[in-house]
Every structure is written in C-alpha cells, then in structure tokens.
Amino acid sequence: MRYVTALTLGSRMISPVSDNQPLLRVENLCIAIQNAGQLQPVVRDLSFEVQASQTLGIVGESGSGKSLTVLAIMGLLSGSPVRVTSGKVWFDGKDLLQLSDAERRSIMGDGMSMIFQEPMTSLNPVYKIGDQIMEGIRHHQHCSAKEARTRALQLLEKVKIPDASTRIDHYPHQLSGGQRQRVMIAMALACDPLLLIADEPTTALDVTVQKEVLDLIAEIQQDTGTAIILISHDLGVIAQTCNFVAVMYCGEIVESSTTEKLFQRLGHPYTRGLIESIPPLHSDVEWLNAIPGQVPALNALPVGCSYQPRCSHAQAQCRQNPPVALLDDEHIVRCHFAQQLQGRAS
Amino acid sequence: MIAYTFKRLLTLVPTLLAASVLVFLFIHLIPGDPAAILLGDTATPEEILALTRELGLDRPLWQQYVLWFKNVLSGDLGRSLFFDTPVLQVIADGAETSILLALLTMFWIVILGIPIGIVSASYKGTWIDQVTSGFAMLFASIPTFWLGLYLILIFSVGLGWLPSSGFPSVSDEGGWTNMRYLILPSLTLAAPNAALIIRLVRSSMLDVSREDHVRTARSKGLHPARVAIKHVFRNALIAVAAAFGFTFAALISEAVVTETVFSLPGIGRLVVQSILRRDYPVIQGVILIIVVLYMFVNLLVDLAYAWLDPRVSLS
Structure with missing residues (x-):
C-alpha cells in the first residue's frame, strides 16, 4: 500500500465536500495480465470516484491502462488473460468484484x-x-x-x-x-443506465462526425443525468465534454482535477507534455513538442516516479521514491515538484 | 431472389452441355469394347462386329454424341447395354438406396458435427476440447474403406448388432426397420465429413468470438450461452454453410467406395460396375444426374449464404 494517502485524497478530490455516496467508487484497483505464467501489473492502485450526472474524462497514451480499467469496471475482462488482482469497485452500493457472474450480468447493459x-x-x-x-x-x-x-x-x-x-x-x-x-x-x-462508459467513442470517426457525436453525448447527459466516463487520448475532446479529468500514465493516475483547474495549472509534467505536443493552430511550427522517449515496458518500470526517465524536471529524489500525490483543493498531482511547477510556463 | 434462382438455373444449360461432352469423350477413351465384354470370352470377331454395329458403336464419335444428346433432350437417357432396360429405370432402381443413405449421412453430419463443434469451441483449451479435436482429427484422416471394414468387423462380425451388407428396399418386408442396413454405411460416410464440420465450426466460432460485436453482446449482460449461440455460432454458420457444398461433393465420391464396401445396391456402386462393363449409356446418365444435383446443391448453398449473411446480395 504505497499510496494510502493517495486514496484518501483521491476520494476527496472528486467530491471535495459533499457527503453523497458516489455512484461509482474505485478503490485501489490493481489489474494484471497473465503472461507466460507470470502476473504483470498493468493498472496499479487506482482510485477514483464518479458522482451521479458527472462526466469524468480519462486521458492517456495507448497502453496507459485506461481501457482495461473501464473493461474491469464493466466486467468484460473474463475470457481474456487480464484480471483484477485486488481492489474494490463500488457501484450503486455494491462491490461489483464480489458479485456472482449472474449478478454482474444483471447490471451490465442495465445500470x-x-x-x-x-x-x-x-x-x-x-x-x-x-x-x-x-x-x-x-x-x-x-x-x-x-x-x-x-x-x-x-x-x-x-x-x-x-x-x-x-x-x-x-x-x-x-x-x-x-x-x-x-x-x-x-x-x-x-435501459436508462446510471453510468455510461464511452471508450474512445469518436476516435474512429471523421472530425466533423466526431463533433456531432460528442455533442450528442453531452446533450444526452443533460437530458438524462447519466454519469459518464469518457476515455480519450485527445485532451481536446476531454476539455469539451468533461467536468473532471484523470490523466493516466503507466497504469496510474498521475493527475486529476476539475477540467478547469487542470488546464489552468497543469501540475504534472506529463500533462504539460501532452498539451504542449498539440501543434498550435495560428503559428508556423517546425518541430512538434513531442514528449521525448517512450512509455516504459510494463516489465521494466523505472524506480521511483514512473514518468521520471522522460521528465525534464527529474531530480535525484524522483529516481528514488515514488511521489506521493499532493492535494491542492480538488487537484491531485503525483509529482514531487507539483507545488513548484504548477502554473509555471515552461 | 427468384430472378437470381432463375438466372442460376439458366447457367445450368451450358454447364450441362460441357459436362456431357467431357463425359462422353472420357468414357470412350477407356480401352475395351463393350460388345466384346457383353458377349464374353467365347464370341467370334464376326459376332462382336455385328453387335457393335447393332449398338451403333461403329459410327463416328460425334454422330454418337449428337444422337445421344437428341434423345436426352427428349427425356430419353437411352438403354443400358448390360441390362437392356432404360437407363432411367436402372438409375431409379439405385436411387432409393443412395437417397436414403445420403439423407441419413447428412443427418449424422449435422447432429454430430454442429453440437460437438460448438462444445469444442466453448470449452477451448480444456480437456473436452482436446478430446473432441483429437477425435475429429483422427476421423478426418481415416480412409472411408478402412473405417467401413472395421465397423463391419466390430458391429457385424464381432457384436452381431447390425447387418454388414446389402439393403432391402423399405417397401419390402421389414419396412423402415430395414434402415438398420444403412446405419454402418452412413456412419462410415459421415465420419470424415462430420469431423471436418466439427473442426470448421470450432475454428469459425473461435474466429467470430474475437470480433468486437461479441464484446458488445456481452456488454448487454446476456447469458454466455445466448452469446455463444445467437452471436458467435450464428455468425460462424456463414462459413459452415459454404462448406456443406464441398461436403456434398465429397459425399458423392466417398459414396462410391462405401456402397462397394457394404455391397449396397446404390448409384455409387452402379457407376463402378457400369464402368467395368463399359455400359456407356448408364455411366453418361448417372454422371449427368450427378452434375445436375451438384449444381442444385451449390445453388442452395448460395441461397443459404445470402439468407444467412445480409451483406451478401444476390444479383
């Protein structure tokens, strides 16, 4: 339990003051893939909440574990080599991971x-x-x-x-x-679901159609009050549709906040890297500001902060201890230097 | 669909023409003189010549063909050289056995092939799958004649449960219980084909189960058995239906061997014997009927294909 604090902070981050029972509450979820007899962790100690009629955006590169997370919540991992190794998924008062297959199926496609x-x-x-x-x-x-x-x-x-x-x-x-x-x-x-999970719903569509589909999802949410988890690798899509954002990297949430604050402050160097890699529309650029390096392989995760090998701000501390998430109101950043970096233009 | 069927039936005409020419030519390529065979060892050359002339076999090949074809158009397949009865009569005599054998064989193929294939795919990787796949592999590899002989050895000679040869008509004494004569032959004939269907159902179901729409079906909370039948098997059936056309072709050739092994008075054995007797009109008649049948089965397969897969349009 490396991130005990992260959990407590995590539950406060989405609903800072309300005493309402969240619709969905994921606690310390760990997912691993069975590979040649070994369990390789792909999602590590993930915690977040979704309140009724909120929209949570999960953003991250391919392989960051965002799809596996929602497939685990949905209950669609059976039959694949991927399984949940620990954690809890509370939905509408029930821990989904403790339910029988038949009970789970009664929720799938319904609630x-x-x-x-x-x-x-x-x-x-x-x-x-x-x-x-x-x-x-x-x-x-x-x-x-x-x-x-x-x-x-x-x-x-x-x-x-x-x-x-x-x-x-x-x-x-x-x-x-x-x-x-x-x-x-x-x-x-x-069946009028309480929670709608959309896994990259617009990625395969033309840009104009993309906008229409996103508008439709937003409209439906306004009409029905369904809570939505929207997965995307496109920060623009997330900014357009979501109240809350969680940024995933290597199977962890590295930053989470309300959409507004996230874009104002950009606490985590990775989030900043993601935004800076979007080419500006109104000026000529010769080079894209891509994040250097690659997402590390699951079996070769770096010691300390998992983003540290690609981070321009990395110090000795980052290479030794995994960062503890820092709370700043509703804003959690899994970085040792979050306080110093936030808001600073690079 | 009716227009399509009609169009397909029209293509039957040139195919039949080509098939009849080929069959006619190939039969006459076989060495051996029907008149000599009919008259036996003691015949003099003069007698053979006289009979050859009487049968019209001394005329040029094309004349023989035109004559035969004219008769076929008027529904007359000619007379058997050996039996001296109309070819249609000779074929009709064997038809009962062959049709019943084919129906019973198809029954086994469907009854064994499809459910075992579904079970094998549903329990992929478990011992159930290994056992069924192993047996399917075994039966797909065993030659028909060998399997037939062993079934006779075990169930007729050893256990004495079932008759080993012949088939009295169901209109004879015994009625439908005479079908027991066809159990071993139909199982022999079904074994390699059912094995192929098992393997095909299994592999197509595994292919389909990896498709995205199956995950969508599961996300609706449907029972796994419903997903397996309605979404996986139903889509896998498209590939399986196409295979039934090939199965039919295989059945025709394997029936020749099986009917010989079990001494069944069917059309398969009739072809073999007629070739040995150089009974040209019978060979030509049977093959003509097989060609027509084969084309009908393929038409049915194509119609089934379009019916199973809405993306296929018949035009």
Missing part, C-alpha cells in the same frame, strides 16, 4: 453500459439494428417485442438517426460510421 471505439465492427453484421437494440431491452425489462420495438424507435430518434422508422429495419452495413456509433449509443442508453 451500466458501454460504447466502444469501433462502430464499424461493434455491431453484429447479421442482425437488424432494431433487433440489436431490442435485445438488451427485452433481456433486462422482460417486455414484449412490441414494447421493446417502440422503445428502440424512440431511442433511434433520440440519437437523431434520420428516418428512424425505416432505419430500424436496416442492417449495420447499410449505415455510415457516424450512424452506427449513434446506434451504439442508442443501444447503450436502452
């Missing part, structure tokens, strides 16, 4: 649902989209086919599929990528 990255391949090509939306409704609400179809039609209208009453009987291959992602969203909303 909690997920939108995936690839709209082109995430729908079953042999069933009509209406039937695919109805499947979850009928499974969880035990209603008649007719009622489910009415509901599916409403959902398609809600996600703004034009001519929904015709489209409901179309197959996925007859729709464009953006429309398929809308169908995915309709499917995820089918």
Whole structure:
C-alpha cells in the first residue's frame, strides 16, 4: 500500500465536500495480465470516484491502462488473460468484484453500459439494428417485442438517426460510421443506465462526425443525468465534454482535477507534455513538442516516479521514491515538484 | 431472389452441355469394347462386329454424341447395354438406396458435427476440447474403406448388432426397420465429413468470438450461452454453410467406395460396375444426374449464404 494517502485524497478530490455516496467508487484497483505464467501489473492502485450526472474524462497514451480499467469496471475482462488482482469497485452500493457472474450480468447493459471505439465492427453484421437494440431491452425489462420495438424507435430518434422508422429495419452495413456509433449509443442508453462508459467513442470517426457525436453525448447527459466516463487520448475532446479529468500514465493516475483547474495549472509534467505536443493552430511550427522517449515496458518500470526517465524536471529524489500525490483543493498531482511547477510556463 | 434462382438455373444449360461432352469423350477413351465384354470370352470377331454395329458403336464419335444428346433432350437417357432396360429405370432402381443413405449421412453430419463443434469451441483449451479435436482429427484422416471394414468387423462380425451388407428396399418386408442396413454405411460416410464440420465450426466460432460485436453482446449482460449461440455460432454458420457444398461433393465420391464396401445396391456402386462393363449409356446418365444435383446443391448453398449473411446480395 504505497499510496494510502493517495486514496484518501483521491476520494476527496472528486467530491471535495459533499457527503453523497458516489455512484461509482474505485478503490485501489490493481489489474494484471497473465503472461507466460507470470502476473504483470498493468493498472496499479487506482482510485477514483464518479458522482451521479458527472462526466469524468480519462486521458492517456495507448497502453496507459485506461481501457482495461473501464473493461474491469464493466466486467468484460473474463475470457481474456487480464484480471483484477485486488481492489474494490463500488457501484450503486455494491462491490461489483464480489458479485456472482449472474449478478454482474444483471447490471451490465442495465445500470451500466458501454460504447466502444469501433462502430464499424461493434455491431453484429447479421442482425437488424432494431433487433440489436431490442435485445438488451427485452433481456433486462422482460417486455414484449412490441414494447421493446417502440422503445428502440424512440431511442433511434433520440440519437437523431434520420428516418428512424425505416432505419430500424436496416442492417449495420447499410449505415455510415457516424450512424452506427449513434446506434451504439442508442443501444447503450436502452435501459436508462446510471453510468455510461464511452471508450474512445469518436476516435474512429471523421472530425466533423466526431463533433456531432460528442455533442450528442453531452446533450444526452443533460437530458438524462447519466454519469459518464469518457476515455480519450485527445485532451481536446476531454476539455469539451468533461467536468473532471484523470490523466493516466503507466497504469496510474498521475493527475486529476476539475477540467478547469487542470488546464489552468497543469501540475504534472506529463500533462504539460501532452498539451504542449498539440501543434498550435495560428503559428508556423517546425518541430512538434513531442514528449521525448517512450512509455516504459510494463516489465521494466523505472524506480521511483514512473514518468521520471522522460521528465525534464527529474531530480535525484524522483529516481528514488515514488511521489506521493499532493492535494491542492480538488487537484491531485503525483509529482514531487507539483507545488513548484504548477502554473509555471515552461 | 427468384430472378437470381432463375438466372442460376439458366447457367445450368451450358454447364450441362460441357459436362456431357467431357463425359462422353472420357468414357470412350477407356480401352475395351463393350460388345466384346457383353458377349464374353467365347464370341467370334464376326459376332462382336455385328453387335457393335447393332449398338451403333461403329459410327463416328460425334454422330454418337449428337444422337445421344437428341434423345436426352427428349427425356430419353437411352438403354443400358448390360441390362437392356432404360437407363432411367436402372438409375431409379439405385436411387432409393443412395437417397436414403445420403439423407441419413447428412443427418449424422449435422447432429454430430454442429453440437460437438460448438462444445469444442466453448470449452477451448480444456480437456473436452482436446478430446473432441483429437477425435475429429483422427476421423478426418481415416480412409472411408478402412473405417467401413472395421465397423463391419466390430458391429457385424464381432457384436452381431447390425447387418454388414446389402439393403432391402423399405417397401419390402421389414419396412423402415430395414434402415438398420444403412446405419454402418452412413456412419462410415459421415465420419470424415462430420469431423471436418466439427473442426470448421470450432475454428469459425473461435474466429467470430474475437470480433468486437461479441464484446458488445456481452456488454448487454446476456447469458454466455445466448452469446455463444445467437452471436458467435450464428455468425460462424456463414462459413459452415459454404462448406456443406464441398461436403456434398465429397459425399458423392466417398459414396462410391462405401456402397462397394457394404455391397449396397446404390448409384455409387452402379457407376463402378457400369464402368467395368463399359455400359456407356448408364455411366453418361448417372454422371449427368450427378452434375445436375451438384449444381442444385451449390445453388442452395448460395441461397443459404445470402439468407444467412445480409451483406451478401444476390444479383
């Protein structure tokens, strides 16, 4: 338990004063991948919370463990070599990791649902989209086919599929990528979930379609009050849609804050690196400010701070002790020099 | 779909023409004189010549072909040289055995191949999968004639449970219980094909289960068995349906061997015997019917394919 403090601070960070029970509370979650008989940690000691009707953005490079984290929350890791090794996931008053498979399935697609990255391949090509939306409704609400179809039609209208009453009987291959992602969203909303997890929902789409889909998600959140976890590697997308942001690096949250504060202060050198690597729109640049080096391999994590080999501010201290997260109101930064660095332009 | 079916049936005409020419030519390439075979060892050259002339076999090949083809168009497949009865009659006599054998074999292939394949894929990597895959591999590799002989040895000679040869018609005494004569032959015929279907169902299900839409199905909270059947097997069926066309082709050739091993009065054995007797009209008639049948099965497979996969359009 290296980050006992991080946990306590972590739970305060998202809801600094409220006594409300959070909708989702992840405590010290550790995930490992089974590799040649060995368990290799991929997500280490992760803690965060999501309140009802909030939007949490999780940002990070590929391989930072963000997708595995939400797959673990959702319960979709079974059958893969990845498993949760310790920790708790409280959802709506229950520890999901203690539930039986059947109890978990009763929550999947009902209280909690997920939108995936690839709209082109995430729908079953042999069933009509209406039937695919109805499947979850009928499974969880035990209603008649007719009622489910009415509901599916409403959902398609809600996600703004034009001519929904015709489209409901179309197959996925007859729709464009953006429309398929809308169908995915309709499917995820089918049973009015309390929590909607969107794993890079716009990455595979054209930029213009991306904006429409993000707007749709934001609109749905306003209408329904569903809490959302939005995963992205695109800070711009996160800034547009989320109240809270968690930045992941090497299976840890290195910085988390309200979106506003995060962009104001940029406490962690990694977050700063991410933002500086976005090319400016209004000036000519010869070089992109890329972060030097690469994400370390999981079996060769550095001693001390996991970002230290790539960090321009690293000191001897960083190479010895893992940093303890520092609290600054709602702002947690896993860096020894967070106080000194924040707000300072580099 | 009706237009497509009609179009496909039209393509039957040139295919049949080409097939009939090929068959006609190949048969006449086989050395040996039907008249000599019919008359036996004691025949004089004059008698053979007379019979050859009587049968019209002395005419140029193309004339023989045109004559035969004209008759086929009017529905007459000619007369068997050996039996001296209409070819259609000879084929009809063997049809009952062959059709029942084929149906029973298909029954075994579906009943064994599909469920075992599903179980094998669902328990991938466990001992269940290893045992079923092992047996599938074994049966896919065993030659039909060898398996047939061993089944006879075990179940007819050893245990005495089932008859080893022949097949009295189901309209004879015994009625449908005569089907027991077909159990060993149909199992022999089904074994390698069911094994292939097991392996195909297993591998296509494993392919499909890695696809993204299966994860979507699981994320709806559906029961794993429902995901396996409705989302994995249903999509894997597309590849399996295509394989049934090949299975049918394999059945035709393997039936020849099986009917011979079990002395069944079917069309497979008829072909072999007719070739030995140089009974040209029968060989031509049977092959013509097999070609038509094969094309129909392929048409059915294509229709099934389009029905199973909405992305395939028939046009």
